[in-house]
Amino acid sequence: MDGIHDMGGMQGWGEVDFDPDEPAFTAPWQGRAFAICLLSMNRLTGRNLDAMRHALERLRPLQYLQNGYYGRWLLMAETLLTDSGVIAPGAVDARARKLRGEDVTEPPEPEPSKPDYTPAGPGSLRQIDAPPRFKVGEQVRARDIHPLGHTRLPRYARGRIGTVERIQPAAVLPDTNAHFVAENAQHCYQVAFDSRTLWGQEAEPFVLHLDLFDDYLEAAS
Amino acid sequence: MSPIPAPSDQPVELRTEALEALLVEKGLVDPAVLDKFIKTYAEDVGPLNGAKVVAKAWTDPDYRARLLEDGTAAIAELGFKGPQGECIIVLENTPTLHHLVVCTLCSCYPWPVLGLPPSWYKDPAYRARAVREPRALLEEFGLALGPEVEIKVYDSSSEVRYMVLPERPAGTEGLSEEELVPLVTREAMTGVAKAKSPA
Numbered sequence: 001m002d003g004i005h006d007m008g009g010m011q012g013w014g015e016v017d018f019d020p021d022e023p024a025f026t027a028p029w030q031g032r033a034f035a036i037c038l039l040s041m042n043r044l045t046g047r048n049l050d051a052m053r054h055a056l057e058r059l060r061p062l063q064y065l066q067n068g069y070y071g072r073w074l075l076m077a078e079t080l081l082t083d084s085g086v087i088a089p090g091a092v093d094a095r096a097r098k099l100r101g102e103d104v105t106e107p108p109e110p111e112p113s114k115p116d117y118t119p120a121g122p123g124s125l126r127q128i129d130a131p132p133r134f135k136v137g138e139q140v141r142a143r144d145i146h147p148l149g150h151t152r153l154p155r156y157a158r159g160r161i162g163t164v165e166r167i168q169p170a171a172v173l174p175d176t177n178a179h180f181v182a183e184n185a186q187h188c189y190q191v192a193f194d195s196r197t198l199w200g201q202e203a204e205p206f207v208l209h210l211d212l213f214d215d216y217l218e219a220a221s
Numbered sequence: 222m223s224p225i226p227a228p229s230d231q232p233v234e235l236r237t238e239a240l241e242a243l244l245v246e247k248g249l250v251d252p253a254v255l256d257k258f259i260k261t262y263a264e265d266v267g268p269l270n271g272a273k274v275v276a277k278a279w280t281d282p283d284y285r286a287r288l289l290e291d292g293t294a295a296i297a298e299l300g301f302k303g304p305q306g307e308c309i310i311v312l313e314n315t316p317t318l319h320h321l322v323v324c325t326l327c328s329c330y331p332w333p334v335l336g337l338p339p340s341w342y343k344d345p346a347y348r349a350r351a352v353r354e355p356r357a358l359l360e361e362f363g364l365a366l367g368p369e370v371e372i373k374v375y376d377s378s379s380e381v382r383y384m385v386l387p388e389r390p391a392g393t394e395g396l397s398e399e400e401l402v403p404l405v406t407r408e409a410m411t412g413v414a415k416a417k418s419p420a
Contacts, residue, residue: 005326006325006326007325007345008326008348008352008376010349013345013346013349013350015346016344016361019339019340020406020408022341023263024263024267025259027234031259032255033233033240034337035262036241036244036250039258040249056327065345069328074233077240078240086247087240087243087244092231092240092243093231095240096236096238097231098239099238099242123380124380125307125308152326152378153378154376154378156325168308169381171379174379188379188381190381192373198353204354204356205372206356206371206372207371207374208352209374209376
């Protein structure tokens with residue numbers, strides 16, 4: 001989806017806030033949110049990283065930005081646990097109010113609705129028999145797709161031509177795996193783009209590399 | 222697709238506590254396991270792992286060759302593996318080639334060698350600008366690269382993770398592997414800085 005998360009090339013953010021001595025967690029709740037999220041995600045259908053990323057993308061733009069990285073993680077876990085019927089909609093809010101001492105009726109237990117989905121293996125990498133469609137050195141065009149769901153093809157590269165630099169390990173396709181539809185394991189290619197094909201002739205000269213799945217690409221010649 | 226949770230006016234600290242309480246009641250998470258997990262990522266899995274990899278590559282040419290050939294395997298030789306480390310590619314900086322790593326779509330980062338991503342890496346400004354004006358961005362980080370230096374930016378859009386092998390600083394010829402480790406910062410291994418010079 002064309003959401004707030006797809007930040008590559010956006011303008012207007014100003015300078016980066018940089019602190020070289022920052023600890024892993026700048027507040028104790030961040031560590032707890034991180035651990036709760038990762039460990040509870042194992043209780044769904046494996047640790048589906050694509051579903052987790054898509055849950056982040058589904059947040060409203062202001063929610064996405066408001067509480068930073070671990071704030072997003074917390075909402076992501078709440079979203080997926082609610083989707084799967086592990087916790088009821090509104091349960092976190094109700095419990096939070098109760099913890100503040102408010103007199104709150106908590107929602108009843110939801111019906112479990114975990115996706116009927118089994119990963120073919122651990123992690124994301126998969127062996128596939130078909131040879132790669134493109135060769136190193138070949139020119140490819142990133143397709144101009146705008147799916148409503150999850151994708152790992154950033155907006156800034158769509159429709160642009162690059163060169164295959166390397167064949168990466170085959171992996172599950174995030175676009176279908178995120179929705180618990182299918183792994184659709186396929187080849188993945190490291191593709192190099194000249195900065196001027198992305199940002200125009202006045203752009204700083206550099207080479208930009210993306211790792212793009214077979215479904216994202218078409219032959220450019 | 223079911224609706225996302227309604228925006229909440231409860232503070233995030235309290236929501237964290239509430240979610241933990243709910244999951245503990247259901248037996249889905251164990252507070253002691255959470256504590257151990259937090260401690261691991263706060264103290265053990267951090268950029269010191271990557272610094273050890275870099276220092277070894279600087280002092281052991283065979284290891285350096287293996288690291289550039291198959292980063293995942295060479296990093297695992299030192300015992301570093303785990304989530305976000307399925308496939309790690311190591312990018313070698315030279316006097317005329319500089320690599321910069323970013324994730325524009327979320328904040329993918331090679332956890333086994335660098336730990337969890339720092340705030341600046343997750344900052345929308347970094348995510349937006351690294352793929353658009355890396356040279357200007359690096360200057361703000363205090364790294365001015367000459368016009369002879371080619372810049373290659375890696376946007377981590379799949380499960381492949383990237384780590385930069387910085388140049389070994391001048392004046393470190395007499396230093397041992399252990400003495401080199403403190404010169405290697407997470408910033409150097411992401412490409413927003415060079416390795417530190419010896420004091």
